[in-house]
Amino acid sequence: MFGKRIDYAGALGFVAFMAALPLVFGGNYLIGVLTVSVIYGIWAVSWDFMSGLTGRENFGHSLFIGVGAYTAGFLNTTFGFGGWWSLPAAMIMAMVFALVIGLPTLRLKGPYFALAMLSGAVIMQRLMLIFWEQTGGEEGINGIEPLIRSQLGFYYFALATLVLVTALLLALARSNWGLILRAIRGDEATCQAAGINVTFYKIASLVISAAFAGAGGAMYAHYQLQVSPQLFAVVTSITIITMVYVGGMASIYGPVGGAILLVLLTELLRNFGEWRLMIYSCTLILILFFLPNGLIAPTWRRLRYRLGRPE
Amino acid sequence: MLEILIHGAVSSAIYAMLAVGFTLIFGVARILNLAHGSFYALGAYGAYFFTSHLKLPLFPAALLAIAVVALFGIFVEKVLVRPMRSSQLAVLMITLAVALVVEQVLFLTFGSEYRNVPAFVDAKFTIGGVDVGGQRLLALGASVTLIALLWLFIQRTRLGSAILAVSQDPQAANYMGIPSDRIFTIVMGLSAALAAAAGILAGPFLTVQPTMWLLPIVKAFAIVIVGGLGSIPGSILAALMLGYAETIVGYLISTSWTEIVSVLATLLMLVIRPAGIFGKRAAF
DSSP, rough: OOOHHHHHHHHHHHHHHHHHHHHHHHHHHHHHHHHHHHHHHHHHHHHHHIIIHHHHOTTTTTHHHHHHHHHHHIIIIIOOGGGGGHHHHHHHHHHHHHHHHHHHHHHHTTTHHHHHHHHHHHHHHHHHHTTTHHOOOOEEOOOOOOOSSSSSHHHHHHHHHHHHHHHHHHHHSSSSHHHHHHHHHHHHHHHTTTTOOOOHHHHHHHHHHHHHHHHHHHHHHHSSEEGGGGGGSSHHHHHHHHHHHHHHHTTTTHHHHHHHHHHHHHHHHHGGGGGGGHHHHHHHHHHHHOTTTTSSSHHHHHHHHHHHTOO | HHHHHHHHHHHHHHHHHHHHHHHHHHHOOOOOOOHHOOOOOOHHHHHHHHHOOOOOOHHHHHHHHHHHHHHHHHHHHIIIIIIGTTOHHHHHHHHHHHHHHHHHHHHHHOOOOOOOOOSSSSEEETTTTTEEHHHHHHHHHHHHHHHHHHHHHHHHHHHHHHHHHHHOOOOHHHHHTHHHHHHHHHHHHHHHHHHHHHHHHHGGSSSHHHHHHHHHHHHHHHHHHHHHHHHHHHHHHHHHHHHHHHHHHHTTOGGGGGHHHHHHHHHHHHHOTOSSSSSSSSSS
């Protein structure tokens, strides 16, 4: 009972902190950085829901992000739909892609899924360059309209979306559904023997994860006001995976913290521009070796234990 | 027609060299090595560095590059992969991280512009009215020779049979007195050397730049899925199929469609027969 109240207090404190930051310090630069960090939070939490819980690592989350962003771009510029259509459309398109890749690969055990997702993202990036007449090639699509004119307004919208997505996924992860996903991670054969339709749960989780990644992609497109093939790049996926690992796999709330922490940290390391990706990759290796449970979720658990003890 | 035959053979040969190494380390040590493409890139960059910066003649430079990459492969296996071997996911993560670090190191030292790897043979040959670069023919010949040598090595030598034994059952092999850990290291070195050789041979007629590891790993994966994970004959056959399919698509439709062939093949194979043509396990 008490533990739960501490969780709520922690979450509330965190949201209040994130909401207050731009009011206290102000400046469009900070708001921009915070918006990006919140969007990365959405991507990280959606990655963790599928891959963290079931242990089927998705090396091509950028595929869904890119699909969402390009859907938003095409709808908004080529077809002239209003900005708000982007979010549902992006979610649906990302779900379709998740089904196409998930159906053949998630039926199988082993590494097929991870590699197929990696290939899928690489090929989508190539396709965007090959069909440059339609997609704008290297330049991508420009001139996307913003969703909300005020930068601060968009930041609050993104933050609200992040809170909503995290709460939803956290609730799912703590329900029966999440329990089944964790069981699949532990022992797939036993789950099957217990009469659980393992394939259905894996594919449905991927579809859910893809939907939110696509929505995040659409938001990113409406924030940057342009999309480029770089969104599909493997480094995007790796950045997200690193964030999840820093946050703590399968904890759902951890990756949100990991994403925000890493985006803010890399802003501090801005002068190291070219070294940024190097730092990410090395962080990932170090975390894999020394902190396999991540940083944020274990820290929060320890803190909660301390706070809860006086009772 | 003859053009398709020759060019298809050349690209099949390069793919086969990549895929055989990729499938070998998986079949023997169950390591899915996402850094395999990096060995290929490092081979090409090594040849470039040793010839243009250290002014070595090409042949010793190529051998040196292969040796350095093989050592790097051994380092990756011993230091980074071994502690993670209990979890296949951790192996995937760590090798992907290695691939990105290699890409970044190449980017920071050589920049993102294309580099030229010198060709062994500059002459052009005409076969039945088709012009073929000498380097392409050399790549074809060399890769056939190297794969044949590897095959003989595995089938005919004591070390080769030890490798086969470990690939069938590492634990049982251990009981028979075969040090499987050392075998893993040797196989990783071999697989890295093969990838580096592919990079050096293909470097002169491909673009050499830091992200060049990525497409080869996607293709190697496609080939290995079609041929069956862990099966060397399967990956050779699949390399031939993919090499020719890409060449034919390139000639009939457009070269820009070739990239899609491999993905389509992968997805189709996973739907129809996940074990691949020669694979034994349906899904492990």
